Amino acid sequence: MSTDSTPEPMRKAPRWAIWLPLALFFAFVVLVSVQLRNPADTNVASTLIGKPMPAFDLPPALPGRPGLSSAAITDGKPHLVNIFASWCVPCGVEAPQLAALARSGVPIEGISVRDRTEDLQVFLKTNGDPYQSIGADDDGKVQLALGSSGVPETYVIDGKGVIRYQHIGEIREDQVPMILGKLQEAAQ
């Protein structure tokens, strides 16, 4: 070790510094593997929660059935507004859960996005029809107005027309009590 023999122009780095690049590398590996195990939630949530639902008036998606307007569901009771489509596979998956919610007396309104009447009829025949009314959002404008970025999504709207909760993706069996809880909160 030649420490003080010659005056060096640069100060020497401490000995542990040699491990620094390796440590940084391992820190990076740990970060990457943690992120791989817990992939980030890439859903874009609506930022309208707690705000009044935008006004809309959709024509009926099925002949002889009511369409859906924001005014119609502002009736003092909480409603579920389910955004769905016949071409959406998870929408079929959540159908039994919606049926269970409808059986327990929850008013469920549908907004069918970019759909065709014939396809919708087949979908409802296969999966059951829990909806009080279905509005046809053929150009997707109301979906955008609600801040929804996909199907299925389910909104809890309270009696004053305020959006209380947005459920992104299908409602799974074990999530039904949670949805009922959100409806109860909205009723207070």
Add this chain to the structure above:
Amino acid sequence: MRALLAVCLAMLGLWAVAPALAQEEQSTAPYAYRQLDDPAKEQKAEALMETLRCLQCQGQSIADSDAPIAGSMRSLVRERIAAGDDPEAIRAWLVERYGDYVSYAPRVTALTWPLFAVPLALLALAALLLRGRFRRGGQA
């Protein structure tokens, strides 16, 4: 390690399956695939569409994306521009619903100001250090 591999494989699998699931109707919105007749307005709309994120295929702008929801968003932008709306008002309308993530044009907010301030601070620091160096060099 095995779990990691499983995650990678699962992601690959999803990636392969996703196009098969997307049997979605193309957007029936009037201006999803139709340009505005007025070229000046179309240009305005185009400029805005290139800075809005597709909500489904999140790496793409709505101008680039073929996802049906991007078609709906393009039509919304074009219809509003045609009606004389300001592009920034349309952006604000979308940000109000989806948050800043929907816009590719960064804003200075309480959360993002360091992104703008740090480069400036680093430049100032560099200038300060360099000044010190040059002074010493001049004296020697």
